[in-house]
Amino acid sequence: MPALKKTVMTVLSAALLSVCVLSPASAVDKDKKDDKQPKPTGPMSTVGGERLGAVGTQVDLGPGAPVLPKDLTGRSWIVADAESGDVLAAHNSHWRLPPASTLKMLFADTVLPTLQPTTSYLVKEQDLAGVGEGSSLVGVKEDHSYTVHDLWLGVFLQSGNDAVHVLASMYGGVDATVAAMQRHAYELQALDTRVVSPDGYDAQNQVSSAYDLTLFARSGLQKADFREYAATASAQFPGEQEKGKKRQSFGIQNTNRLLTGADGVEQYQGIAGVKNGYTTHAGNTFTGVAERNGRVLLVTVMHPDPEVSHAVYKEAASLLDWGFSASGKVKPVGTLVPPKSAVTAAGEGTEPAAGANKTPGAGKENQAAVGTSVAAAPAGSGVWIALSVVAGVLVVLTAGVFLVNRRWPLPDLVRRLPRR
Incomplete structure (x- = not known):
């Protein structure tokens, strides 16, 4: 019996020793893996809160709050309440990265209010x-x-750069459109964003951030036509006109797979847009809005692991699921700031949100960029568009008790969408 006991103790000791040896090794391996992940190399903006300028994941879990999803690979992401503006969790959310076609949200938010939907336009060679x-x-x-x-x-739906360039021509040209988009980004306090092309096509120095893209989506979703386009799963598009024949149309489908359920991606319950993107330089990017049980959340994911199929959709869906489960159980780590004009209209001064002056490149150079070619854009664009939106909201709200960033009236269309 003593011999048997001695043998058992020896085996247990060996097992415990192996656990002690292996556990640090596993931790080291994990650290090595994390070290290989790209990280911001310079200081990030603190617009929306100091925590949002810190490197890595920011979250404050309260009692009963679920842990964040495992295996998130996005270089940058954010989950926020679309109406209150509370940022529930974020990861490098102010990291300036190429935005790909998610920049089209800013394009639409800037240009869409200035063009009548029934206007017909004959496309010229130079437009394309x-x-x-x-x-x-x-x-x-x-x-x-x-x-x-x-x-x-x-x-x-198709993220058509050809359609973007034609609309830009109608607006006053690509240069005027880019200048207006930059002004509007500044008005929204999206100070990480540098616009070079209106369609998000890879261009030198063209960057945005998960935080800014979420601001663009939140602003665009105040507009009924923006919401309708973003939530449209499929439509007919005019085809070529053959001489002597009636012009035919062909079907197009939204490339947002969480909306359509295409290519093996499961439709997300309550999804209502907004935009996905991809370029070689940017990788996959996605901003989405979804409603569940009266709560509306926004999520943005930028450049997840390219080796994982549909990673941008999987990670966006898992972050939305987490956000709906965690709402009310986490302490916000920041906020989505209101447009500058909303702060001014509410009598809270004209300065950008706290931390804006710490944004790299957001000083005189940025002010010069957003201040150029003001006369080149049509009246009603940029700041004036945002002012008109804000004015309408402030009429509904009571004397600034809730600023635009505290309660945006999101949105009838989101709440009408059927469950999927």
């Missing part, structure tokens, strides 16, 4: 001259007429 090689296209043809409504369907 600046479309980048390998761009996503909806199939716009020169010497063919399209309504503004048609073109916006091409932008939102």
Whole structure:
């Protein structure tokens, strides 16, 4: 018996020793793996709160709050309450990264209010001259007429850079559109964003952040037509006009797979848009809005692991699931700031949100960039668009008790969408 006991103790000791040896090794391996993940190399903005400028994951779990999803690979992501503006969790949310076609949200938020949807336009060769090689296209043809409504369907559903360039031509040209987008980004306090091309095509120095993309989505979703386009799963688009024949149309489908359930990606319950993107330089990017049990959340994921199929959708869905479960059980780590004009209208001064002056490049150089070519853009764009939106909201709200960032009236369409 003593011999047997001695043997058992020896085996147990060996087992415990192996656990002690292996556990640190596993931790070291994990650290090595984490060290290989790209990280911001410079200081990040603190717009929306100091925590949002810190490197790594930011979350404050309260009693009963679920832990964050495992295996998140996005270089940058954020989960926020779309109405209150509370940021529930974030990871490198101010890291400036190429945005790909998610930048089209800013394009639409800037240009959409200035063009009547029934206006018809005959496309000229020069309108399509600046479309980048390998761009996503909806199939716009020169010497063919399209309504503004048609073109916006091409932008939102097919992410058509050809449709973007035609709309930019109608707005006043690519340069005027880029300048107006930059001004509008500044008005929204999206100070990480530098606009070079209106369609999000890879361009030198063109960057945004998960935080800024979420601001663009939140602003755009105040507009009924933006919401309708973003939530449209499929539509008909005008085809080529053959001489002597009636012009035919062809079907197009939204490339947001959480909305359509295409390519093996499961539709997300309560999804209502907004935009996905991909380029070689940017990787996959996605911003989505969803409603569940009266709560509306926004999520943005930028550049997840390219080796994982549909990672951007899987990670966005898992973060939304977490956000709905965690709402009310976590302490916000920051906030989505209101537009500058909303702060001014509420009598809280004209300065950007706390931390904005710490944003790299957000000083005189940025102010010069957003202040150029003001006369080049049509009246009603940029700041004036945002002012009109804010004015309408503030009429509904009571004398600034809730600022625009505290309660945006999101949105009838989101709440009407059927469960999936």
